[in-house]
Amino acid sequence: MRLSTKGRYAVTAMLDLALNGTEGPVTLADISENQGISLSYLEQLFASLRGKGLVRGVRGPGGGYYLGRPADEISIADVICAVDEWVEFTRCNPRPSSADTQRGMTHSLWDDLSQQIYDFLTGITLADLVRRGMARTGGSDDAGKAAELLGLNNQAA
Amino acid sequence: MRLSTKGRYAVTAMLDLALNGTEGPVTLADISENQGISLSYLEQLFASLRGKGLVRGVRGPGGGYYLGRPADEISIADVICAVDEWVEFTRCNPRPSSADTQRGMTHSLWDDLSQQIYDFLTGITLADLVRRGMARTGGSDDAGKAAELLGLNNQAA
DNA sequence: GTATTACCAACTAAAGTACTGGGTTTTATC
DNA sequence: GATAAAACCCAGTACTTTAGTTGGTAATAC
Numbered sequence: 001m002r003l004s005t006k007g008r009y010a011v012t013a014m015l016d017l018a019l020n021g022t023e024g025p026v027t028l029a030d031i032s033e034n035q036g037i038s039l040s041y042l043e044q045l046f047a048s049l050r051g052k053g054l055v056r057g058v059r060g061p062g063g064g065y066y067l068g069r070p071a072d073e074i075s076i077a078d079v080i081c082a083v084d085e086w087v088e089f090t091r092c093n094p095r096p097s098s099a100d101t102q103r104g105m106t107h108s109l110w111d112d113l114s115q116q117i118y119d120f121l122t123g124i125t126l127a128d129l130v131r132r133g134m135a136r137t138g139g140s141d142d143a144g145k146a147a148e149l150l151g152l153n154n155q156a157a
Numbered sequence: 158m159r160l161s162t163k164g165r166y167a168v169t170a171m172l173d174l175a176l177n178g179t180e181g182p183v184t185l186a187d188i189s190e191n192q193g194i195s196l197s198y199l200e201q202l203f204a205s206l207r208g209k210g211l212v213r214g215v216r217g218p219g220g221g222y223y224l225g226r227p228a229d230e231i232s233i234a235d236v237i238c239a240v241d242e243w244v245e246f247t248r249c250n251p252r253p254s255s256a257d258t259q260r261g262m263t264h265s266l267w268d269d270l271s272q273q274i275y276d277f278l279t280g281i282t283l284a285d286l287v288r289r290g291m292a293r294t295g296g297s298d299d300a301g302k303a304a305e306l307l308g309l310n311n312q313a314a
Numbered sequence: 315g316t317a318t319t320a321c322c323a324a325c326t327a328a329a330g331t332a333c334t335g336g337g338t339t340t341t342a343t344c
Numbered sequence: 345g346a347t348a349a350a351a352c353c354c355a356g357t358a359c360t361t362t363a364g365t366t367g368g369t370a371a372t373a374c
Contacts, residue, residue: 003160060372217341
């Protein structure tokens with residue numbers, strides 16, 4: 001599991017789509033300005049996201065990006081895995097020396113942890129974040145409007 | 158929150174101390190061989206860990222490193238924060254344009270997520286990982302022995 | 315047709331990763 | 345006291361990743 005600023009860019013951009021994509025596609029130029037990320041870097045990120053079906057691009061004037069699936073069917077793990085290569089480092093050279101069994105021990109413990117983090121992030125969707133953020137702000141702003149349109153208020157956690 | 162191979166190195170090294178530090182200090186040379194990490198890079202990591210009091214060094218022949226606290230009082234978040242600078246990127250320039258409120262929205266949603274991940278990792282200790290790994294392997298190996306010495310078997314999750 | 319947008323690819327500056335190599339201190343042991 | 349084992353320290357450096365720049369092509373609404 002890997003988590004860096006790249007993953008954060010991707011998640012916040014996806015949140016941007018979730019919040020602002022209710023009335024039409026969102027352009028990368030908008031996101032670029034909103035988030036302060038360069039347009040071309042966003043293009044790179046969205047190429048990965050599109051490859052995993054997490055976003056859908058619409059060309060031409062008035063075009064932009066939509067979420068590829070409903071916001072409650074896209075987990076944080078989905079987004080992060082799309083851009084932040086899931087470095088699986090169980091490089092278990094089959095050489096069962098005593099030093100190696102020790103290495104295998106700590107590595108398998110790490111794998112357990114890695115799996116726990118993954119499961120945790122799989123359980124959180126974009127919709128969850130929007131809903132929780134709304135609960136904090138009172139739901140009277142853009143997020144609230146977007147959430148209504150997304151039907152988030154009718155769902156259980 | 159940041160999570161990279163650097164954090165993984167630190168966690169596995171700390172697990173090494175938890176597993177092997179029951180009968181005396183563990184040398185960096187041992188860890189270097191066990192984990193396949195260069196000695197000098199380990200020194201850098203342990204300089205950070207020592208700075209946060211997570212490990213305690215013993216100089217001279219027969220020396221090495223101990224955990225700075227009991228394994229059930231060191232969380233994964235502690236270890237990762239020590240080496241993987243907690244990049245807090247709430248660079249909120251106080252410029253409340255409409256674009257900025259939008260940016261603030263997604264950023265605060267990210268901060269919520271970041272906090273959730275942090276809380277999650279704060280709730281997992283080195284002792285937890287050793288105990289769970291043991292449950293998987295049956296507890297009849299080195300981990301089991303170490304866990305007995307650490308008194309892990311008498312604790313609740 | 316033209317402007318707008320997604321899409322594509324090569325190059326590059328800056329930062330982070332992991333290692334190399336040279337030290338110095340401390341301290342147990344002979 | 346000499347020796348050696350270990351922590352501790354620091355400057356440099358090859359490599360990778362990050363993030364951005366530039367310069368395009370393809371689709372499409374108007």
